[in-house]
Amino acid sequence: MDKQYNISLTACTDSQLAVYIQKGDADAFVELTARYLDLIRAKSAPFHCTFLDRDDFCQEGLWGLYHAACTYQQGKGSSFSTYAGVCIQNHVITAYRKAITERRQPPNGFVPLSDGETFSAPDTEDPETILLSKERMENIQFSVEHILTKMEQQVLVLYLNGCSYAEIAQKMRITQKAADNALQRVRQKLRKQS
Known part of the structure; x- marks a missing residue:
């Protein structure tokens, strides 16, 4: 590829740089990145306080800019800067959503707390069933208070309150694997008591 035009890349418009990028010119993308770095930072700024690293969002923004440069078609109704802004934002939001989904997944080797059995109040008003349920709940409460360690009790309470493994680990200042363990x-201790 003839690189004579590289001397004047700074004088090119954004849409001209996009054409060069579509032809495989890496220098054109470097120039375009320099122009859009502030926009990438601005689009990713709302997500900086989340659990992902700031650099991860900026990298996703760069992918969005590259996607915009590779797919931009002049004369389709919008300027390159508008199109690039949408692509950058979409890539950042997609990365955020993906990270949230992955965060909610239990780690490898996950063992569920129960085998699908529930400990809710019985639907029937039969006194014998109510009494048996009450005794079972008292046994579980006794087991939680006397058989589980303080750490296990804290992890269980956080888990039952809907915290993810990552949130439990963060609140208790332990690893996700320690929370899972x-x-x-x-689960094993409560099963032995039931």
Whole structure:
């Protein structure tokens, strides 16, 4: 590819740089990145306080800019800067949503706390069933208070309040694996008592 035009890349418009990028010119993308770095930072700024690293969002923004440059078609109704802004934002939001979905997944080797059995109040008003349910709940409460360690109790309470493994780990200042191990021990201990 003839690189004579590289001397004047700074004088090119954004849409001209996009044409060069579509032809495979890496220098044109470097120039375009320099122009859009502030926009990438602005689009990713609302997500900086989340659990992902700031650089991850900026990288996703760069992918959005590259996608915009590779797919932009002049004369389709919008300027390159508008199109690039949408592509950058879409890539950042997609990365955020993907990270949230992955964060909610339990780690490998996850063992559920129960096998699908529930401990809710019985639907019937039969006194015998109510009494048996009450005794079972008292046994579970006794087991939680006397058999589980303090750490296991804290992990269980956080888990039952809907915290993810990552949130439990963060609140208790332990690793996600330690939270998973604690919940597995809880499950095993409670199963022995039931």
